[in-house]
Amino acid sequence: MTIRRDLSGVAMEIELQPLLQKVGRKRIIRTAAYNRRSRLILRLLEKYRGEDFGSNRVNVTWGPLLPRDVTKLVTNEQVLVQGGIHSRRRAMSELGVDNPEAEFTRWLEEREAILKMNRELTGKPARGGVRERGEPPVEVGEE
Numbered sequence: 032m033t034i035r036r037d038l039s040g041v042a043m044e045i046e047l048q049p050l051l052q053k054v055g056r057k058r059i060i061r062t063a064a065y066n067r068r069s070r071l072i073l074r075l076l077e078k079y080r081g082e083d084f085g086s087n088r089v090n091v092t093w094g095p096l097l098p099r100d101v102t103k104l105v106t107n108e109q110v111l112v113q114g115g116i117h118s119r120r121r122a123m124s125e126l127g128v129d130n131p132e133a134e135f136t137r138w139l140e141e142r143e144a145i146l147k148m149n150r151e152l153t154g155k156p157a158r159g160g161v162r163e164r165g166e167p168p169v170e171v172g173e174e
Contacts, residue, residue, distance in 0.1 A: 092127075108125055119138065
C-alpha cells in the first residue's frame with residue numbers, strides 16, 4: 032500500500048488503520064507463539080545443560096509501526112513515574128529501552144555516584160569560609 036499524498040500524521044494513521052489492525056492481530060498471535068517457544072528452549076537448556084533460569088521471563092517487545100511523538104510520550108511517562116503510577120522500569124519499557132533492568136541498574140549506580148559526590152562536597156568547608164555566611168571573622172590567638 033503506497034500513499035502518494037501529503038497527509039498529516041493523524042490522517043495517515045486513519046488511512047492505514049486496516050493495515051495497523053491486521054499487524055496488531057498478527058503480533059498477538061506471534062507473541063504467544065514466541066513466548067511458548069522461548070519457554071520450551073529454556074526448559075531444554077535446563078534439562079540438558081543443567082542451567083537454572085528460575086523465574087526469568089522472556090518478553091517479546093514489538094517496535095512501533097508508525098513514527099511516534101517521543102517528546103509527548105516522555106512527558107507522559109515522567110508524570111506517571113512521579114505520580115507513582117508507573118515504575119521507572121515500566122516507563123523505560125514503554126519508551127522502547129531494550130533492557131530496562133540493566134538501564135535501571137546503571138541509573139542506580141549513577142545516582143549513588145552523584146549522591147556520594149554531593150556528600151563529599153557538602154562535607155568540605157564553604158569556599159569563603161565563615162565570612163560568607165555572615166558570621167564575624169575570628170582572629171587567631173583571640174580568647
